[in-house]
Amino acid sequence: MQQYLLESLYELQSHLSHSRLFYQVVDNDGDPHWQQIELDEVEQEGFQPLTHKMPQSSAKGFFFAEQEPLYVFDGQFFRETLPKPDPFVLFGVLSCDLMAIHYQDIFFEQDPYYQARRQQGLLVGIDCVQPCKEGFCYLVNAGPGVRDETADLILHPLTDGRWLLVAITALGKESIHGLTLTPASAHEISLRWDNLSHCEQQFEDHSYISEGINKLNADLIPPSFWQQVGVQCLGCSGCTTLCPTCSCYGTHSQPIGASESKAIQNNKAGQDNQASQHVRFWDSCLYEGFQREASFHNPAEQAGERVKRFWYHKFSDDFLPEFGRYGCVGCGRCERACPGVIGVHSIMRRIVDDA
Ligand code: SF4
Ligand code: SF4
Known part of the structure; x- marks a missing residue:
């Protein structure tokens, strides 16, 4: 485990967004939600992660798609529809949502559709330093501090806009390669545990x-x-x-519409509307x-x-x-x-x- 002190998040955000699609929770309208942020936006503004605002939807849809085809039958042959996503980063995932991804990783361990997305995802967790409304992560071993087994990198907010960065996995360490980083002092590292302990004590009685x-x-x-x-x-x-x-999840077969049928190359059966796809849905x-x-x-x-x-x-x-x-x-x-x-x-x- 390697731990560093960041004066701001800007360089880390910018660095990660050069090699991966960059997603972060944004809260422009009082509705925190995951959103892809373009490289130039990251470079210009250096978006800050939200520390205490839970997005209404968790990150599960990034890996377990709300709806997706499992295969296509073009009237003659079955065709594979495994997703081929580009590498991406989820920047600032709360500890409870990371633990949920860890849970889903076990459930979907043998699922190639889930794994195709999961293997492209870099998870940057963020410690909570204040209890959230209705949250009780501390009671079910899911927070408020990010558990090591659930993230590639962990961010912890210190004072004056500074951050502690903890690199956990080989993927996490590789992802920050090339950045000029200052090792954190023993005092800064201990602050993390003090803050998390203080946060746990602030929760209501559950x-x-x-x-x-x-x-x-x-x-x-x-x-x-x-x-x-x-x-x-x-x-x-x-x-x-x-x-x-x-x-x-459930599955069902459905005919492929005219526009999708056209996408099946040189397929007379598809044009005759015999093409179908088998779809998985939440x-x-x-x-x-x-x-x-x-x-x-x-x-x-x-x-x-x-x-x-x-x-x-x-x-x-x-x-x-x-x-x-x-x-x-x-x-x-x-x-x-x-x-x-x-x-x-x-x-x-x-x-x-x-x-
Ligand atoms: S509190 Fe528990 S049961 Fe309710 S949505 Fe969160 S993880 Fe699911
Ligand atoms: S399905 Fe039933 S338990 Fe679930 S949110 Fe709706 S009303 Fe509540």
Whole structure:
């Protein structure tokens, strides 16, 4: 591990953007979101990363595409559609979202579509030095400091606009090769741990979440509780769409439109509209039909069953052997997204008080 002191981020941003597409969270209109920033913009303005503003959408879509073709059938042959992305950098990923990518890396370990994107991505994490609203990363081992196993480079804000830069992986070290960097002093390195410790102490009391998790794993929640809560689920998929660890997907075949058919070279069948593609898309375990079987038997016909299933996937000890952690990274997005008021804080309070 190598640690450096940066007087500003400008040179690092500029350097990385010369060799990779450069993405960063921007907040021009009070709506923090990931955006590609062009090289000349980086050079002119030296964009600063946002330290405490969580983008509404996490970074999962960079690797697990919201919708993508798995293959194309041109009427005669099957054609591969593996993505071939250019190298890119996600600059300033929060610790919770990085832990979610780490979780998805395990889930999609054998998935060539995910891996084709993942292997082109350089992850630059950023430590949080203030708790965010509704966040509880510290409780689920996902923050506020970036965990070493989740990032290539880590940035930590010091005072006066200076930064500590920690190079973790071989890719991270290679990515800063050529920059003139000043090694950080022992004092600057220790400041990081002081700041993170201080940040952890600033979080509100979330002991009801620990209590709720214990109750869930002790199987102390009656079916009637889930039935009551299920009434509040609108099946909108807001939670699963925004949750950075949710990875359920569906697939279906669809005909390729006329314009896409033309792209299939010299293919008469395509022109006759027999061409089709098999598409993968984000699905949601909160949808009524998600678990419906070919026989039309549905093991989760009731909304309460589906809500229960969602929360067991996030907090059941049963998944610890496979992932080494819970399926929740404490970002709080589901609390903000859920119109039925059954996001993580609401559900855990009710489990503790009512179940
Ligand atoms: S369950 Fe909610 S708090 Fe946990 S990672 Fe998903 S969106 Fe974030
Ligand atoms: S739990 Fe909330 S956010 Fe999720 S599908 Fe149901 S209503 Fe929508």
